[in-house]
Amino acid sequence: MPKQIVEIIMPQLAESLVNATIDRWLKQPGDMVDMYEPICELITDKVNAELPSTARGKLVKILAGAGELVDVGTPIALVETEGAASPAAEMPTAPAEPMPASEPVNRPAAVQASPAAAFDPDAPMRARYSPAVQKLAADNGVDLSRIAGSGMGGRITRKDVLDAVTAGNRGNAFSAAAPAAPVEAMARMPEPPRIPIVEVDEGQAAPGSREYAIDVTPIRNTIAKNMRQSVNEIPHAWTMVEVDLTNLVELRNRLKDGFKKQEGINLTFMPFLLKAVVGAIKEYPLMNSVWAVDKIIVKRDINLSLAVGTEDSVLTPVIRNADQKTITGLAHEIHELARKTREGKLKLSDMQGGTFTVNNTGTFGSVLSYPIINYPQAAILTFEAIVKRPVVIGDMLGIRSMVNLCLSFDHRILDGIICGRFHQKVKEILEGFGPDTKLY
Amino acid sequence: MKPLHTEWLSRIGYQEAWDLQKRLVGEIDREEREDTLLLLEHPPTYTIGSDRHPEHLLFGTDELKRRGIEVFEIDRGGDITYHGPGQLVGYPLLYLDAVGLDLHRYLRDLEESIIGLLADFGLQAGRKPQYTGVWVGDEKIAAIGVKFNKARTRRGFVTSHGFAFNVKRGVEREGFQGIVPCGISEYGVTSLEALTGQSYGTEEIGRLIVSHFSRVFGYEPVVTETASPHS
Numbered sequence: 001m002p003k004q005i006v007e008i009i010m011p012q013l014a015e016s017l018v019n020a021t022i023d024r025w026l027k028q029p030g031d032m033v034d035m036y037e038p039i040c041e042l043i044t045d046k047v048n049a050e051l052p053s054t055a056r057g058k059l060v061k062i063l064a065g066a067g068e069l070v071d072v073g074t075p076i077a078l079v080e081t082e083g084a085a086s087p088a089a090e091m092p093t094a095p096a097e098p099m100p101a102s103e104p105v106n107r108p109a110a111v112q113a114s115p116a117a118a119f120d121p122d123a124p125m126r127a128r129y130s131p132a133v134q135k136l137a138a139d140n141g142v143d144l145s146r147i148a149g150s151g152m153g154g155r156i157t158r159k160d161v162l163d164a165v166t167a168g169n170r171g172n173a174f175s176a177a178a179p180a181a182p183v184e185a186m187a188r189m190p191e192p193p194r195i196p197i198v199e200v201d202e203g204q205a206a207p208g209s210r211e212y213a214i215d216v217t218p219i220r221n222t223i224a225k226n227m228r229q230s231v232n233e234i235p236h237a238w239t240m241v242e243v244d245l246t247n248l249v250e251l252r253n254r255l256k257d258g259f260k261k262q263e264g265i266n267l268t269f270m271p272f273l274l275k276a277v278v279g280a281i282k283e284y285p286l287m288n289s290v291w292a293v294d295k296i297i298v299k300r301d302i303n304l305s306l307a308v309g310t311e312d313s314v315l316t317p318v319i320r321n322a323d324q325k326t327i328t329g330l331a332h333e334i335h336e337l338a339r340k341t342r343e344g345k346l347k348l349s350d351m352q353g354g355t356f357t358v359n360n361t362g363t364f365g366s367v368l369s370y371p372i373i374n375y376p377q378a379a380i381l382t383f384e385a386i387v388k389r390p391v392v393i394g395d396m397l398g399i400r401s402m403v404n405l406c407l408s409f410d411h412r413i414l415d416g417i418i419c420g421r422f423h424q425k426v427k428e429i430l431e432g433f434g435p436d437t438k439l440y
Numbered sequence: 441m442k443p444l445h446t447e448w449l450s451r452i453g454y455q456e457a458w459d460l461q462k463r464l465v466g467e468i469d470r471e472e473r474e475d476t477l478l479l480l481e482h483p484p485t486y487t488i489g490s491d492r493h494p495e496h497l498l499f500g501t502d503e504l505k506r507r508g509i510e511v512f513e514i515d516r517g518g519d520i521t522y523h524g525p526g527q528l529v530g531y532p533l534l535y536l537d538a539v540g541l542d543l544h545r546y547l548r549d550l551e552e553s554i555i556g557l558l559a560d561f562g563l564q565a566g567r568k569p570q571y572t573g574v575w576v577g578d579e580k581i582a583a584i585g586v587k588f589n590k591a592r593t594r595r596g597f598v599t600s601h602g603f604a605f606n607v608k609r610g611v612e613r614e615g616f617q618g619i620v621p622c623g624i625s626e627y628g629v630t631s632l633e634a635l636t637g638q639s640y641g642t643e644e645i646g647r648l649i650v651s652h653f654s655r656v657f658g659y660e661p662v663v664t665e666t667a668s669p670h671s
Contacts (some may be wrong), residue, residue: 014542015542033566046547046585050588050589111569222577225566292655
């Protein structure tokens with residue numbers, strides 16, 4: 001069996017790993033290394049990790065020194081193995097890979113053993129070119145089968161590819177007709193997250209610029225993070241019911257002037273809605289819960305988060321123990337939280353402990369929304385604009401004040417049946433408000 | 441479920457705890473010992489991780505001596521951090537198989553344990569995408585830095601180092617004023633007491649974190665109450 005040179009590759013040690021820094025080498029050229037023996041230490045984020053060898057033999061060359069930041073998939077060292085020492089070395093190369101025409105059949109081949117195999121036994125073996133070379137070739141449209149390698153054992157190096165690119169730029173035609181094989185090989189690698197490339201003109205430097213940049217404020221950043229986390233982690237499902245508020249509209253119109261005089265604040269529809277939500281949560285407490293992977297935590301306190309918009313953000317102050325409050329009590333709480341929000345006087349304690357969120361999207365005239373759950377709660381309900389619509393009642397048409405209530409829910413915790421019943425309960429309570437309803 | 445051997449070591453010097461960690465990692469590697477979670481407190485200490493930014497240590501040698509603070513350059517990921525009384529330090533020494541191993545997943549799970557603990561206090565903690573650790577608002581309450589030691593007898597890794605969770609009010613001022621914590625200058629540091637206004641002991645919080653840690657990592661905790669488990 002001839003000796004073989006095996007490449008040790010920077011492995012994909014984490015799904016989100018794009019690159020890692022080599023902290024120090026534990027083995028030096030000339031040292032013997034065993035399969036899975038640590039050969040160097042890597043640093044990524046807050047982790048130090050010892051990198052195991054994926055081959056047994058003699059370390060012949062270190063390709064990336066201490067302190068170097070190395071992309072996943074890049075070779076960092078070469079190990080000379082004795083024949084069948086490396087199982088990876090026995091794997092056939094991918095059939096789709098074109099054989100370099102000039103390669104003598106019997107010369108020792110540079111076979112790469114992807115350390116990814118040590119972590120994922122199902123990982124496909126990528127063929128005889130290193131990923132870095134493949135990527136460089138793919139990016140530049142270079143056909144690797146047309147290049148003579150100058151590296152160890154005839155291996156094609158990055159420099160060879162770059163030389164070929166330069167040659168191509170001088171007029172060689174082959175690069176344009178490159179087959180897609182290397183690109184396909186690359187496509188199997190997990191895509192690192194990409195930041196979209198956006199050209200932004202800096203400030204006043206470019207007169208007549210067609211765009212400008214807005215700095216992301218800390219609050220914007222928090223909103224962005226929470227929304228991202230909610231959408232990433234929670235499988236959202238959505239449903240909507242129509243509610244006939246005609247009786248409630250009449251009730252409110254009758255009471256609002258007296259209420260304003262007595263309480264000093266406006267009587268809106270929100271306290272009625274909150275009352276209805278609280279009543280329905282009491283009947284279906286699972287709506288008031290949090291997903292905790294191996295269990296669902298149901299909260300005994302009903303603390304309603306209220307989405308309150310400001311000019312440039314949305315905050316969700318909390319009405320604690322909303323179930324213990326009357327409609328008037330809720331009206332005062334809503335008024336107070338809205339005032340504090342607008343004046344920027346919310347305290348951290350005003351924002352914490354919410355268990356279910358209500359959003360009054362109707363304020364902006366919306367009749368339909370698809371809200372994102374206020375993480376880590378289980379559901380969010382929107383109260384859309386009240387509009388007069390022709391409605392079939394019995395076999396007659398009537399003009400009624402209608403509103404849509406939209407519900408997004410965490411489908412890990414809640415299913416359509418319970419949400420449907422919850423929704424119906426809210427509707428039932430809201431439609432039940434009428435002349436006899438007590439505000440105190 | 442796998443058992444998790446849990447020990448409260450109370451106050452222990454950094455060097456002593458570090459040596460203990462290295463010894464236990466070897467024992468776990470050789471399957472002479474079950475996966476272990478060490479919980480403890482350090483005397484005032486700065487540790488500098490592999491990012492090595494000495495400029496983030498703001499005190500000079502004399503000032504350090506005057507304050508009685510030791511400095512160690514160690515083999516965990518991350519930059520400089522502070523340990524001291526009133527801070528709960530956890531060193532999970534776990535064997536993790538190489539198949540399906542995800543280094544970052546391990547960090548996220550450590551964070552998850554602490555986020556779960558804080559939720560018990562009604563605090564909504566979270567992560568900052570580029571900054572490992574646990575944050576409440578823009579303030580850091582727990583620092584994380586770990587090492588994956590390649591197992592010598594098996595294919596996987598044994599973890600060492602871990603997390604430092606600020607419990608007592610004042611920790612955030614005492615030690616962290618001397619450094620730029622983890623090299624992050626624009627954000628502050630906080631503690632459980634500062635956030636809740638209540639008073640807690642580190643050992644008490646250590647007990648609470650065991651259940652969250654076990655839940656997240658899938659262990660059955662076995663708590664050992666020995667006076668000197670490292671003798």
